[in-house]
Amino acid sequence: MSNVTVRDLWMEYPNQVVLERVNLEIPSGEFCALVGPSGCGKTTFLRLLLGEERPTRGRILLDGEPLVAEPGPDRGVVFQRYSVFPHLTVLENVILGREFQQSRFLGRLFGARRRAALEEARGVLEAVGLGNHLGKYPAELSGGMQQRLAIAQALILKPKILLLDEPFGALDPGTKAQMYELLLRLWSEEKMTVFMVTHDLKEGFTLATRVLAFDKVRVDPTDPGAYGARITYDLPLTLKKAAMGALAPVG
Amino acid sequence: MRRIINRRPGRGGALFWGALPFLVACAGYGVASALRLAENPNDKLLPPLSAMVAAVARVAFTPDARTGDYLMWADTLASLHRLGLGLGVATALALVIGIGMGLIPYVRAGLSPFVAMLSMVPPMAVLPVLFIVFGLDELSKVVLIVVGVAPFLVRDLAMRTVEMPREQLIKAQTLGANTWQIVLRVVLPQMLPRLADALRLSLGPAWLFLISAEAIAATEGLGYRIFLVRRYMAMDVILPYVAWITLLAFASDLLLRWFNARCFPWLRAGKASP
Numbered sequence: 001m002s003n004v005t006v007r008d009l010w011m012e013y014p015n016q017v018v019l020e021r022v023n024l025e026i027p028s029g030e031f032c033a034l035v036g037p038s039g040c041g042k043t044t045f046l047r048l049l050l051g052e053e054r055p056t057r058g059r060i061l062l063d064g065e066p067l068v069a070e071p072g073p074d075r076g077v078v079f080q081r082y083s084v085f086p087h088l089t090v091l092e093n094v095i096l097g098r099e100f101q102q103s104r105f106l107g108r109l110f111g112a113r114r115r116a117a118l119e120e121a122r123g124v125l126e127a128v129g130l131g132n133h134l135g136k137y138p139a140e141l142s143g144g145m146q147q148r149l150a151i152a153q154a155l156i157l158k159p160k161i162l163l164l165d166e167p168f169g170a171l172d173p174g175t176k177a178q179m180y181e182l183l184l185r186l187w188s189e190e191k192m193t194v195f196m197v198t199h200d201l202k203e204g205f206t207l208a209t210r211v212l213a214f215d216k217v218r219v220d221p222t223d224p225g226a227y228g229a230r231i232t233y234d235l236p237l238t239l240k241k242a243a244m245g246a247l248a249p250v251g
Numbered sequence: 252m253r254r255i256i257n258r259r260p261g262r263g264g265a266l267f268w269g270a271l272p273f274l275v276a277c278a279g280y281g282v283a284s285a286l287r288l289a290e291n292p293n294d295k296l297l298p299p300l301s302a303m304v305a306a307v308a309r310v311a312f313t314p315d316a317r318t319g320d321y322l323m324w325a326d327t328l329a330s331l332h333r334l335g336l337g338l339g340v341a342t343a344l345a346l347v348i349g350i351g352m353g354l355i356p357y358v359r360a361g362l363s364p365f366v367a368m369l370s371m372v373p374p375m376a377v378l379p380v381l382f383i384v385f386g387l388d389e390l391s392k393v394v395l396i397v398v399g400v401a402p403f404l405v406r407d408l409a410m411r412t413v414e415m416p417r418e419q420l421i422k423a424q425t426l427g428a429n430t431w432q433i434v435l436r437v438v439l440p441q442m443l444p445r446l447a448d449a450l451r452l453s454l455g456p457a458w459l460f461l462i463s464a465e466a467i468a469a470t471e472g473l474g475y476r477i478f479l480v481r482r483y484m485a486m487d488v489i490l491p492y493v494a495w496i497t498l499l500a501f502a503s504d505l506l507l508r509w510f511n512a513r514c515f516p517w518l519r520a521g522k523a524s525p
């Protein structure tokens with residue numbers, strides 16, 4: 001279970017209100033796309049969910065409990081860049097989560113437990129299509145492969161929530177299509193709640209079961225920072241299957 | 252005619268152009284030395300190669316009449332011992348304080364103004380203080396190297412640590428890492444090659460401080476010997492010593508570079524990517 005509830009959330013920086021009065025109720029297993037113009041607080045909202053920042057006012061509840069105000073293993077994340085560790089091979093990147101979890105002091109596994117972790121990691125990497133690149137360093141992978149690795153790395157701890165910050169922003173259209181397929185498959189297998197920031201509306205509508213549009217309702221032309229963004233549209237895409245069926249022949 | 256920025260020497264060409272300045276310098280010395288010696292066979296300023304070889308044979312391969320030591324090796328050992336100890340302590344300090352300052356906001360808040368100020372103290376100006384406090388023997392020389400090099404290493408490492416993409420630290424936390432695990436598995440492995448590079452850059456200053464300290468108060472060491480024989484204008488000893496010191500410094504630089512290439516294969520992987 002991973003219900004996310006947002007109550008009366010405000011996020012203010014000095015001289016700037018970023019988010020105002022955000023209220024949300026996201027049931028477990030939803031795939032939310034956060035869309036909107038640049039600078040309207042989508043990424044800030046993701047960072048709040050991540051626990052990287054604290055809201056000025058209001059609360060975020062995860063399954064009814066207040067969210068821990070720092071990043072933790074219940075929330076996996078994939079950024080647009082720098083999500084993987086350049087000094088570890090593909091396989092080492094993926095077992096890292098298990099190593100952190102099982103070896104509190106050394107952060108390293110040995111012997112049978114390492115072999116078990118490696119076996120598990122191989123399975124996850126096979127699932128994201130990186131089975132033939134286990135010994136490579138991230139710098140030797142293409143952009144799309146690096147993002148696959150980042151996803152595999154995040155998935156090994158089976159997070160309740162997966163947060164994606166424009167994960168496919170730097171990829172070419174062909175690679176993007178493959179990544180959509182992969183992401184939808186993993187999402188339905190793992191039954192996690194996904195939040196994805198994207199500035200590509202089509203991407204949002206293709207993937208999500210629910211699209212949240214962020215925008216400023218009020219704008220003061222003399223003081224652009226006076227008012228923050230709200231969720232202006234909250235579209236549950238219940239007819240997604242049908243919509244996807246309609247889209248498929250077109251594109 | 253292609254632009255000069257697009258014209259590259261081949262393998263042999265690079266070797267030739269690289270060797271040229273060395274050959275020119277050697278030839279220049281040979282000619283100048285021959286000219287002076289033709290005028291005055293007892294000239295001590297630019298001794299011929301034969302005199303230098305004889306001097307090296309005397310200090311490196313004949314036991315000293317008074318102590319029975321091979322002077323050049325004893326000097327080398329003494330100097331390298333001080334240098335190694337000084338650089339070792341400075342490196343350890345840099346690792347602990349530098350990564351602490353770079354990663355932990357409270358450590359940064361507490362130490363960064365102090366370290367910034369400390370690094371501006373000219374080390375040679377505090378040398379008298381070191382001599383007074385630590386005495387004239389080994390300790391003061393080692394401390395001078397530490398005082399001279401550590402602030403640079405600490406600040407460099409702190410800056411490199413701060414520059415790490417925040418995404419990596421967040422990612423590690425979402426994988427359940429505690430602070431110690433982040434240091435051990437994420438920060439330290441990525442900072443070690445940076446530290447080795449910073450250490451390479453500080454080899455020059457380290458030798459400078461070592462030789463200065465030895466020149467002022469020591470009973471053995473490469474710097475001590477140079478300044479001792481200066482009294483007799485023994486250029487035939489000084490020049491080979493300088494060449495030897497240069498060679499040692501160059502070798503340690505090479506060793507650190509090799510260490511980086513050998514122990515951190517992912518650095519090279521990064522450069523090979525488009």
